Amino acid sequence: MGKAYHGNHLVNILIGIIGLLFFIVGTLMPGNPCQRYLFLAGAIFLTLSSYLEKNVFFTVLEAILVIDAILTFLNLPILAITIITFIIVIVTVIFFAVKGSFKERYLIIGTIGLFFLAMGVGTLNPIAYTIGGFFLVIYSYYSFKKGYQIALLFIILNAVFTITSAIGAYQWLVH
Secondary structure, eight states: OOOSSSSOHHHHHHHHHHHHHHHHHHHTOTTOTHHHHHHHHHHHHHHHHHHHTTOHHHHHHHHHHHHHHHHHHTTOOHHHHHHHHHHHHHHHHHHHHHHTGGGSHHHHHHHHHHHHHHHHHHHOOHHHHHHHHHHHHHHHHHHHHTTOTHHHHHHHHHHHHHHHHHHHHHHHHHO
């Protein structure tokens, strides 16, 4: 059996930390035009880091976010972005099912998180973001417990994301 990662493990994690920092700064800048650039850069760095760490789920999750970030630059209607995102998520679920990945039950939790995150991206609904982030925190925790060190970055990222989106959901509900 080969290494559990490509290249230099420390460099891979540092790439992920850079992506994490881009995302965290982006979540703190709602409505700022720079936010899209930060999310795109963060998603690219985290996709690369996840790929180098040989974690298929996080690689796919971040690749979907890269695609979503690119779609926001195309000024497409939100309905078009929603449809494209849902098609990608459905293809992802089919990929995991064909691969037999759902034998690991915790992947179902991650997939639920992915579904709600995609729904949040498509509808800009902070409640969907919060639910998706919550499930992704749980999935990230299980992944970390299974030995995927890159999952620690995703625990942090999804916890920050879930908290900020929960605050947004609360503000959305009371106004």
